[in-house]
Amino acid sequence: MHLFWIDFGTGLATAAVVALAATGLTLQFGITNYINFAYGDFMGLGALLTFALNNQAFHLNFWIAAPIAAILVGVFAVIANQLLLAPFARRFSNPALTMIVTFGLSLFMANVATVIWTGNTLFFRMPISVDKKVGPFLWSPDVMIVMGFAVLVMVMIHLLLKTTRLGKMMRALSDNTSLALTSGIDVRQITNVTWFMSGLLAGLGGIALAVEEANLTVTSAESYLFVIFAAVILGGIGSVYGAMLGALAIGLLTETAPLYINAGYKLDVGFFIVIVLLLFRPQGLVPRLGRS
Amino acid sequence: MPTMVADNISSGYGKNLIIRNISLEVDAKKVTTIVGPNGAGKSTFAKTVVGLLKAQTGSIVVNGDDLTKVPAYKIPGRGLAYVPQVQNVFVSMTVQENLEIGGFVTKGNTHDRMEEILATFKDLEKARHKRAGFLSGGQQNMLAIARALMVNPSVIVLDEPTAGLSPAYTNVVWEEIGRIAESGTAVLVVEQNVERAIVHSDYVHVFVAGQNHVHGTKEEIAQLDLASIFLGRSEATKS
Ligand SMILES: Nc1ncnc2c1ncn2[C@@H]1O[C@H](COP(=O)(O)OP(=O)(O)OP(=O)(O)O)[C@@H](O)[C@H]1O
Numbered sequence: 001m002h003l004f005w006i007d008f009g010t011g012l013a014t015a016a017v018v019a020l021a022a023t024g025l026t027l028q029f030g031i032t033n034y035i036n037f038a039y040g041d042f043m044g045l046g047a048l049l050t051f052a053l054n055n056q057a058f059h060l061n062f063w064i065a066a067p068i069a070a071i072l073v074g075v076f077a078v079i080a081n082q083l084l085l086a087p088f089a090r091r092f093s094n095p096a097l098t099m100i101v102t103f104g105l106s107l108f109m110a111n112v113a114t115v116i117w118t119g120n121t122l123f124f125r126m127p128i129s130v131d132k133k134v135g136p137f138l139w140s141p142d143v144m145i146v147m148g149f150a151v152l153v154m155v156m157i158h159l160l161l162k163t164t165r166l167g168k169m170m171r172a173l174s175d176n177t178s179l180a181l182t183s184g185i186d187v188r189q190i191t192n193v194t195w196f197m198s199g200l201l202a203g204l205g206g207i208a209l210a211v212e213e214a215n216l217t218v219t220s221a222e223s224y225l226f227v228i229f230a231a232v233i234l235g236g237i238g239s240v241y242g243a244m245l246g247a248l249a250i251g252l253l254t255e256t257a258p259l260y261i262n263a264g265y266k267l268d269v270g271f272f273i274v275i276v277l278l279l280f281r282p283q284g285l286v287p288r289l290g291r292s
Numbered sequence: 293m294p295t296m297v298a299d300n301i302s303s304g305y306g307k308n309l310i311i312r313n314i315s316l317e318v319d320a321k322k323v324t325t326i327v328g329p330n331g332a333g334k335s336t337f338a339k340t341v342v343g344l345l346k347a348q349t350g351s352i353v354v355n356g357d358d359l360t361k362v363p364a365y366k367i368p369g370r371g372l373a374y375v376p377q378v379q380n381v382f383v384s385m386t387v388q389e390n391l392e393i394g395g396f397v398t399k400g401n402t403h404d405r406m407e408e409i410l411a412t413f414k415d416l417e418k419a420r421h422k423r424a425g426f427l428s429g430g431q432q433n434m435l436a437i438a439r440a441l442m443v444n445p446s447v448i449v450l451d452e453p454t455a456g457l458s459p460a461y462t463n464v465v466w467e468e469i470g471r472i473a474e475s476g477t478a479v480l481v482v483e484q485n486v487e488r489a490i491v492h493s494d495y496v497h498v499f500v501a502g503q504n505h506v507h508g509t510k511e512e513i514a515q516l517d518l519a520s521i522f523l524g525r526s527e528a529t530k531s
């Protein structure tokens with residue numbers, strides 16, 4: 001029982017990481033209709049740029065380096081879309097073809113990252129944060145900050161989408177692109193904003209992952225990609241609230257799984273869920289109105 | 293001066309020209325309809341006018357303002373609103389949100405405009421916080437029209453606004469179209485049903501095989517043997 005609650009607590013921390021990343025992935029999917037397979041590399045880039053700013057250049061405090069790095073990933077996402085993905089998406093009527101381009105981008109980013117940051121395990125330059133007992137859970141103060149931050153970000157995304165003009169335009173675009181266009185929405189501009197937010201959230205997710213794991217390598221975020229996919233698909237791909245719920249479910253499942261199966265397989269739980277869902281319920285578990 | 297002048301429009305999908313050299317004018321306070329058989333290019337023409345398809349030849353001018361090269365998203369702000377034939381509402385958004393989206397291009401407060409519109413569209417008022425995907429087909433078309441009206445357009449282009457609706461709701465929609473024209477807007481309607489088009493409109497254009505085959509006042513068009521025109525035979529007056 002005791003072990004279960006500790007794993008449950010770790011599951012909540014993982015859910016925070018997955019929620020940050022999954023909302024970013026699903027927002028972008030909602031408007032482009034193809035999955036970005038370089039998303040794991042976007043996440044990794046956030047953590048690696050934080051490492052660079054915190055440990056290699058400038059030696060910024062971690063809590064200052066992290067938001068700068070996340071913003072840089074957002075900018076990178078906009079540029080990657082403008083220069084690489086959007087031109088292909090305009091050419092191909094089938095979004096699956098652009099998805100293949102994102103595979104290429106992923107390989108490219110992974111290789112460049114390995115050249116720059118090697119395959120070694122890297123550590124942020126920040127005070128060691130010791131696990132504390134909080135009720136039945138065991139969390140370090142840094143992980144609690146990450147969880148609190150993730151909740152804050154989810155609330156902000158909710159407010160953005162439901163109450164602001166920008167958020168409504170993003171939803172309209174995700175609902176029906178050509179109707180959005182003829183209703184007067186500058187589709188290209190909103191698409192860029194969405195890519196920025198997607199990159200920003202990927203970066204934050206990658207950084208949060210490194211904080212939770214207390215270290216990073218150039219591949220650690222990539223290995224989480226299927227966990228993120230699982231959360232997104234579970235919630236109904238393109239649905240932001242679904243992704244939040246999916247993240248919670250997947251976070252708890254992957255972290256409590258080692259109680260029943262070999263811990264080495266915990267990330268494969270995500271992979272397994274993706275396969276089962278795609279076979280039996282590709283539209284996700286959260287009902288959503290048909291997109292057009 | 294007509295509110296909208298489309299002159300010598302040719303366009304299509306990719307390199308394929310579907311419509312050729314179509315000219316047509318729409319006047320304020322008048323309902324102008326386009327009729328024609330399936331695949332005649334009516335929707336293609338409408339999409340070209342509102343900037344979704346690029347005109348290969350010709351020009352579109354609204355209130356003396358040349359919109360031919362204007363990007364589609366700027367068109368409603370320039371006085372030309374459009375309601376597509378299908379998928380004409382944001383299904384995952386509420387009725388009120390659909391209307392808000394329609395009003396985004398107008399500067400300043402659109403709240404009053406929304407209340408004004410909801411006051412005339414009683415069904416929508418009742419369903420204000422319902423998601424558009426849960427409305428009936430007729431209500432969805434009404435919402436699509438109401439959304440387009442949010443910009444207070446000079447011209448509204450409606451592509452088959454009554455397709456698939458019950459006879460009763462079809463009448464409701466046509467009455468609304470009449471009111472829109474009365475309020476001063478120039479209305480261009482694509483309509484499948486020729487009889488209905490002739491009853492409800494002032495001026496009728498008959499498209500056949502991508503061309504504006506014949507046009508005239510409703511009285512003039514009523515004289516023609518449209519059945520044979522639709523089948524591609526040259527126009528013959530009814531015997
Ligand atoms: N997206 C598209 N890509 C290629 N061809 C198209 C496309 N949409 C329509 N067409 C073709 O263009 C021609 C005209 O179609 P259009 O939709 O304009 O006809 P319509 O007069 O509106 O017919 P309907 O009464 O059935 O709505 C048809 O031959 C159709 O096959």
Ligand SMILES: [Mg+2]
Binds near residue numbers: 334335336451452
């Ligand atoms: Mg049509």
